[in-house]
Amino acid sequence: VQLVESGGGLVKPGGSLRLSCAASGFTFSDSYMSWIRQAPGKGLEWISYISSGGSYSNYADSVKGRFTVSRDNAKNSVFLEMNSLRAEDTAVYYCARDRRGRLNYLDSWGQGTLVTVSS
Amino acid sequence: DIQMTQSPSSLSTSVGDRVTITCRASQNISTYLNWYQQKPGKSPDLLIYAASRLRSGVPSRFSGSGSGAVFTLAIGSLQAEDFAVYYCQQSFTTPFTFGPGTRLEIK
Numbered sequence: 001v002q003l004v005e006s007g008g009g010l011v012k013p014g015g016s017l018r019l020s021c022a023a024s025g026f027t028f029s030d031s032y033m034s035w036i037r038q039a040p041g042k043g044l045e046w047i048s049y050i051s052s053g054g055s056y057s058n059y060a061d062s063v064k065g066r067f068t069v070s071r072d073n074a075k076n077s078v079f080l081e082m083n084s085l086r087a088e089d090t091a092v093y094y095c096a097r098d099r100r101g102r103l104n105y106l107d108s109w110g111q112g113t114l115v116t117v118s119s
Numbered sequence: 120d121i122q123m124t125q126s127p128s129s130l131s132t133s134v135g136d137r138v139t140i141t142c143r144a145s146q147n148i149s150t151y152l153n154w155y156q157q158k159p160g161k162s163p164d165l166l167i168y169a170a171s172r173l174r175s176g177v178p179s180r181f182s183g184s185g186s187g188a189v190f191t192l193a194i195g196s197l198q199a200e201d202f203a204v205y206y207c208q209q210s211f212t213t214p215f216t217f218g219p220g221t222r223l224e225i226k
Contacts, residue, residue, distance in 0.1 A: 034215075043217055043218075043219050044155075044208070044220075045217065046213075060214045061120075061214070103168060104153075104215075105153045105169070105210055106153070106155075107165045107168070107174070108165075109162040110162060112162055
C-alpha cells in the first residue's frame with residue numbers, strides 16, 4: 001500500500017489550495033479514505049472522510065463549508081479542495097486508508113504534505 | 120463531539136521498562152478505539168485497532184485493552200525504537216477524535 005500526497009505549499013489567508021493523494025497497492029475503489037492534519041508541534045486532527053464510491057463524505061466542524069473532499073476512482077486518487085484558508089489551517093495534511101465495516105481504523109498513511117497559510 | 124484524554128502526557132523511561140498509557144473517552148465508545156505510533160518527522164503508524172487487536176507485523180510487546188470509556192496501551196520491555204508519541208483515536212462516531220498524545224522519552 002502506498003499513498004503519496006501532493007499540492008501543499010504557501011498560500012495567503014483567504015486563498016485556496018487543492019491537495020491530491022495518489023494511491024497504489026490496493027483496490028482503491030473499495031476503500032474509504034480520510035484526511036487528517038497535524039499543526040506544527042501539535043497532535044492529530046481528523047478532518048474528513050469519503051466513502052469508496054464517493055457518495056458519502058463527512059467533515060470536522062473546523063473545516064465544514066470550506067473544505068471539500070472528492071475522489072477519482074479511475075485515477076486512484078483522492079482530493080481535498082481547501083477554500084477560505086486561515087492561519088490555523090497551517091499543518092501537515094495526511095491522507096489515509098480508512099478501513100470500515102464492523103471495525104473502523106486508519107491502517108495506511110501517506111507521508112504528508114505541508115500547507116502554510118501566511119501573508 | 121467525543122473528547123479523548125491520555126495520561127500521562129509524557130513519560131521518561133528506560134530501555135527494558137514496561138509502560139502503560141491510559142486513554143479515556145468522554146462517553147461509551149465500546150471497543151472503537153485505535154492506537155497509533157508516530158516517530159519524529161514520520162507519519163503515524165497503526166499499532167492496535169478495536170481496542171485490543173494487534174496489527175499484523177506489530178511486535179507482541181505491544182498490547183491493548185479496555186472497553187467502554189477507559190483503555191490502555193501497554194508496552195512490555197521497551198526497545199529503543201519504541202520512543203515515540205502515541206495517540207489513541209475513537210472511531211465510534213464522527214468526528215473521529217484523537218487523544219492529545221503521550222510522548223515516551225529516554226531517561
